[in-house]
Amino acid sequence: AQELRSPALLMLGMWEMPLVGAEMAAEMARYMASTTDVPVCLHLDHGPDLEVAVECVEAGFSSVMIDASQHDFEDNIALTRAVYELAHPRGVSVEGELGAVGRADGLSPEGMSEHSALTDPDDAAEYVERTGIDALALAIGNAHGIYTELPELDFDRLAAIREVVDRPLVLHGGSGLSDAQFQAAIRGGVAKINIFTNLALEATRRVAQRAALRFQRANALLKLCVLGHSYYFTMISYTLSLVEGTEQNSFLRAMSLLPVSFIISSTHKQTMNHDSWFVIRNSGGNFDDHSS
Secondary structure, three states: OOOOOEEEEEEEEEOOOOOOHHHHHHHHHHHHHHHOOOOOOEEEEEOOOHHHHHHHHHHHHOEEEEOOOOOOOHHHHHHHHHHHHHHHOOEEEEEEEEEEEEEOOOOOOOOOOOOOOOOOHHHHHHHHHHHHEEEEEEEOOOOOOOOOOOOOOOOOHHHHEEEEEEEOOOEOOOOOOOOHHHHHHHHEEEEOOOOOOHHHHHHHHHHHHHHHHHHHHHHHHHHHHHHOHHHHHHHHHHHHOOOOOOOOHHHHHHHHHHHHHHHHHHOOOOOOOOOHHHHHHHOOOOOOOOOO
């Protein structure tokens, strides 16, 4: 974002809340924002109820989405309006969803609805007017997850919604769309396109790649362990240094070594005790040279 001079939008979904939490996410976002001069926004994605919205607003989120698309029209309006009345006095913008953006596959954690229901343009005008929302998530054939084939987006429906809604439009389920569909959506008034699935797949690929590399290095060290106990101490200390290190992904790297450490520990369990572990943990040795 800094290099491109582009605003950055950080999103936290309900599937990540148990791992991070609203308070920690807000602290991380504030720190990242302090390192750049481009605008940084922290957004709640697919919030299911008022309680979660309250938690995120109080933590300092910039915007929240309330996804009441699984409810009927009137209940959707009532819940979305309640979030609006909570958030707006505190300067927090609100995204609501009308229609239902379903799931292209059974693995996607996104969205409140299993099945899609297209957004009705007439309902959209009333929905925006009565809720006061700042952005409208719509359903025009898009879906969360991995498409088995290129979806057919209803751009005529998008144009009809754009005619009666004067707020930014949001397209969920952007992963797997073609460049032409992206461009047509933007021309039609879509201001935010979510691509969580693409980001998650790329993150998973990179974690697996790094873990495989670490395991290869660990195997090389394991072969050296048979030459003497000094290599055994090196292996254990190296693992602990990764766990306690400050490098990004150090925990993941250490995890890739744990199977090797377990094998060695099982072999030598009669010769190691807790005092030895304490000495190794506090030795302060640097074993970053993987070739040694």
